[in-house]
Amino acid sequence: QGALAELSAVDGPVVDVRTPQPARLRTALVRTGVPAGRIEATGPDRLRVTGVTAEAVGRLAYAERIEVLWLCAEQSDLEQVFFALTTGSGRS
Secondary structure (H helix, E strand, C coil): CHHHHHCCCCCCCCEEEEEECHHHHEEEHHHCCCHHHEEEEECCCCEEEECCCHHHHHHHHCCCCCCCCEEECCCHHHHHHHHHHHCCCCCC
């Protein structure tokens, strides 16, 4: 048995970001090595990025001169971790 932090590291950190330029941010993330499958559009101006810290996303956006309106690191709860481990998906 491991701690929740160890279990939640299965997929790595999850970051939600809101920007008026989601396509540019997605391109920049992929260019720096983030697999496209770990970047999900969750709205017309929102991305959910798995496996990258909020700090890394913010620094990349700054370096690329991409405006960020909101940036939030998600905290995994035990239910999300359970679903990720048993179904391959972190979302229910």
